Amino acid sequence: MEVIIRPNAERAARLVARLIARAIQAKPNLVLGLATGRTMERVYGELVALHQHTGLDFSHCTTFNLDEYIGLPKASPFSYHEYMRRQLFSRVNLHPAQTHLPDGMAADLDAECAHYEDLIRAAGGIDLQLLGVGSDGHIGFNEPLSALRSRTRQKALTPATLAQNAPYCGGDPDQMPRRAITMGVGTILEARHCLMLATGQSKAEILARAMEGPITAMVTASALQLHPRCQIIVDEAAAVRLQGQNYYRWIFETEPEWAPYQEDPQL
Numbered sequence: 124m125e126v127i128i129r130p131n132a133e134r135a136a137r138l139v140a141r142l143i144a145r146a147i148q149a150k151p152n153l154v155l156g157l158a159t160g161r162t163m164e165r166v167y168g169e170l171v172a173l174h175q176h177t178g179l180d181f182s183h184c185t186t187f188n189l190d191e192y193i194g195l196p197k198a199s200p201f202s203y204h205e206y207m208r209r210q211l212f213s214r215v216n217l218h219p220a221q222t223h224l225p226d227g228m229a230a231d232l233d234a235e236c237a238h239y240e241d242l243i244r245a246a247g248g249i250d251l252q253l254l255g256v257g258s259d260g261h262i263g264f265n266e267p268l269s270a271l272r273s274r275t276r277q278k279a280l281t282p283a284t285l286a287q288n289a290p291y292c293g294g295d296p297d298q299m300p301r302r303a304i305t306m307g308v309g310t311i312l313e314a315r316h317c318l319m320l321a322t323g324q325s326k327a328e329i330l331a332r333a334m335e336g337p338i339t340a341m342v343t344a345s346a347l348q349l350h351p352r353c354q355i356i357v358d359e360a361a362a363v364r365l366q367g368q369n370y371y372r373w374i375f376e377t378e379p380e381w382a383p384y385q386e387d388p389q390l
């Protein structure tokens with residue numbers, strides 16, 4: 124695992140977008156795992172800008188989102204289908220048939236979860252999985268005590284997650300869907316490359332527990348410590364509780380892998 128610290132949230136998101144763009148350029152038919160949430164909005168804004176200004180081509184890519192609420196129609200303004208349409212799908216040249224989210228309205232939700240795993244497998248697995256981290260340490264909607272080998276399934280959301288997401292779901296935690304379909308921790312760990320973005324001081328404490336604490340199902344993001352190729356991009360505000368800050372800065376400044384990005388004032 125590598126942690127990279129950038130001066131602010133804009134530059135951290137821009138670096139994430141540039142890493143995604145480089146992966147698409149290296150493999151135009153990339154299978155890309157996507158996340159939602161406030162942190163990702165900047166990443167999608169940057170990807171749209173790269174598409175518009177540099178011709179970044181998504182036409183051969185396939186995407187799989189991490190999760191969707193159960194019981195919200197796709198067209199609901201609060202669904203993740205609609206979030207993705209607004210933030211990315213309607214603004215770049217992804218083929219609609221090649222974008223996938225779980226269907227939270229499926230009549231048989233367990234069958235939908237199994238089908239989603241089949242679709243990922245049939246696409247050859249996920250090359251690059253984009254991730255955020257919740258205030259309770261979740262990745263996807265893998266709430267505390269999610270099995271670290273879990274697969275795509277239904278999950279009850281924690282009160283902390285309902286409170287975190289209520290402002291983007293009409294404001295009232297009591298009116299929010301209580302359950303979601305989410306890729307499992309095991310599903311996420313099978314992606315060939317994981318790329319997490321965490322920004323803002325509100326994530327500092329949980330980020331330190333996830334990256335530098337023990338691997339525990341209580342903080343499912345800590346399972347990323349097991350992943351052979353995982354990059355965590357954070358801003359200074361989210362990094363304040365990390366014990367290894369100086370080492371992480373030194374990695375970005377000196378490792379040849381980061382040379383293409385070191386001198387870029389936008390990153």
Ligand code: F6R
Pocket residue numbers: 157158159160161162163189190254255256257258261262263264
């Ligand atoms: C949503 C998802 C979640 C979010 C996390 C952080 O698809 O995967 O794990 O990444 O809840 O959300 P924000 O960015 O809103 O703080």
